[in-house]
Amino acid sequence: MGYELHYWPMIQGRGEFVRLALEQGGADYVDVAREPPDAGGGIDAMMARMEDEPLRPPFAPPFLVDGSLVVGQTANILLYLGPRLGLVGESEAGRIWTHQMQLTIADMVLEAHDTHHPIAVMDYYEQQRPEAARRAADFRENRMPKFLGWFERVLARNPAGPGYLVGDAVSYADLSLFQLVDGLRYAFPKASERVLAETPRVAALAQKVGRLPRIAAYLASDRRIAFNEQGIFRRYPELDG
Amino acid sequence: MGYELHYWPMIQGRGEFVRLALEQGGADYVDVAREPPDAGGGIDAMMARMEDEPLRPPFAPPFLVDGSLVVGQTANILLYLGPRLGLVGESEAGRIWTHQMQLTIADMVLEAHDTHHPIAVMDYYEQQRPEAARRAADFRENRMPKFLGWFERVLARNPAGPGYLVGDAVSYADLSLFQLVDGLRYAFPKASERVLAETPRVAALAQKVGRLPRIAAYLASDRRIAFNEQGIFRRYPELDG
Numbered sequence: 001m002g003y004e005l006h007y008w009p010m011i012q013g014r015g016e017f018v019r020l021a022l023e024q025g026g027a028d029y030v031d032v033a034r035e036p037p038d039a040g041g042g043i044d045a046m047m048a049r050m051e052d053e054p055l056r057p058p059f060a061p062p063f064l065v066d067g068s069l070v071v072g073q074t075a076n077i078l079l080y081l082g083p084r085l086g087l088v089g090e091s092e093a094g095r096i097w098t099h100q101m102q103l104t105i106a107d108m109v110l111e112a113h114d115t116h117h118p119i120a121v122m123d124y125y126e127q128q129r130p131e132a133a134r135r136a137a138d139f140r141e142n143r144m145p146k147f148l149g150w151f152e153r154v155l156a157r158n159p160a161g162p163g164y165l166v167g168d169a170v171s172y173a174d175l176s177l178f179q180l181v182d183g184l185r186y187a188f189p190k191a192s193e194r195v196l197a198e199t200p201r202v203a204a205l206a207q208k209v210g211r212l213p214r215i216a217a218y219l220a221s222d223r224r225i226a227f228n229e230q231g232i233f234r235r236y237p238e239l240d241g
Numbered sequence: 242m243g244y245e246l247h248y249w250p251m252i253q254g255r256g257e258f259v260r261l262a263l264e265q266g267g268a269d270y271v272d273v274a275r276e277p278p279d280a281g282g283g284i285d286a287m288m289a290r291m292e293d294e295p296l297r298p299p300f301a302p303p304f305l306v307d308g309s310l311v312v313g314q315t316a317n318i319l320l321y322l323g324p325r326l327g328l329v330g331e332s333e334a335g336r337i338w339t340h341q342m343q344l345t346i347a348d349m350v351l352e353a354h355d356t357h358h359p360i361a362v363m364d365y366y367e368q369q370r371p372e373a374a375r376r377a378a379d380f381r382e383n384r385m386p387k388f389l390g391w392f393e394r395v396l397a398r399n400p401a402g403p404g405y406l407v408g409d410a411v412s413y414a415d416l417s418l419f420q421l422v423d424g425l426r427y428a429f430p431k432a433s434e435r436v437l438a439e440t441p442r443v444a445a446l447a448q449k450v451g452r453l454p455r456i457a458a459y460l461a462s463d464r465r466i467a468f469n470e471q472g473i474f475r476r477y478p479e480l481d482g
Contacts, residue, residue: 054398055398055400056338056341056395057391057394057395057398058341059345059348059388059391069334069337071337071341072341072345073340073341073344073345075344076337076340076341076344079320079337079340080337093310096310096312096317096320096321097297099314099317099320100297100299100312100313100314100317103314103316103317104300104313104314107300110351114355118359118360118372118376119359119372119375119376119379120375120376120379120383121379121384122379122383123379131359131360131372131375134360134361134369134372135359135360135361138360138361138362138363138364142361142363143362147300150298150300153298154297154298157295157296157298159296
């Protein structure tokens, strides 16, 4: 039996980091909430599965169901899937290092989200626009260069060369860095181009991942949801610059 | 040779989650930046160690040095230490679940931090006070009940009873939940008492962890830094209520 991914069906969001791993790993999976309700899909079914889980209820989507096991938290799902999908090396040191980068990606993803929701996650962007403008300025000027500069340094220091984050093979962290860069390019086209010009290894890695045959096929399919203004990365031109 | 913990010497901060695990695990460790500079300690030595790390440079403190291995990201350090210090079960399912809770604690810790820094992490609180007031209100009224309510549910559903988060033995996630509750009580004495009255299993677990002999001894020692207004949890009375 394949994996069940449970995530909001209308956005890439955090679920996309899992989708990319499942796709690159060639996994048999169902994106449950995108299935029709009469086939057990839809948001209500996802929420019921989450609330009713008797043993290990996830805090929020995304979560993965693998047989009797329910796994939540994006980075934790990737920690679980990595060895199963051949998306992480064999050594403990390599696995810990890959996960460390994934958690740093998660930190930056949250900061990208908070540019449009600095005050309250349940309120609308329109209710926190002046605050968002200030937070986005800090993100563009300080945080984006700091984070992407760190990944640039990591690539430069990889003893196997700057082709991948860890060793000489693709890991789930590479896929996630691609997604992060793709999201930044959508949300902050001006600022991200400026920063990526200073972090050429990061830009090259993102381009390479986007051209991996399975990833390219996925991106061209209708399984890839388009970026939009309900997700993490939103194009509000007033927040770019 | 023991572990080296590298973290800011003047605050509990994220390093405290690692300190508590090292203490409960009875580990041999040095809190490097708290040592005198002429013994290789101090902030400058920590920052140099971080920047100069040739293979796996951490993004930020805390980081752990274990022989030739450098491990960053708080939850990742605990993932690494857990099996070594007997602070996590043997099964993969148990380890993944423990880590999932640790990541959820980390999410709440960041949200607690952002109550006083909703706009820019490098600016002063005094430069973002009105925004902080709005964000703190959302944290007290929505986020704190949501997060602690989830931990209450997890404890209620533990088949081994509500004594610990996973099974019937203390894990690093229990230690971290103690620290989170302790910090909330410091920063938001009114709001946290209100929420903890509704989450009695969480309150009981925090009390029990604080009375574990090694944790109690640590808390009474001068190795425990007092809460203060440079850390994650800050007592600004105008943000409580």
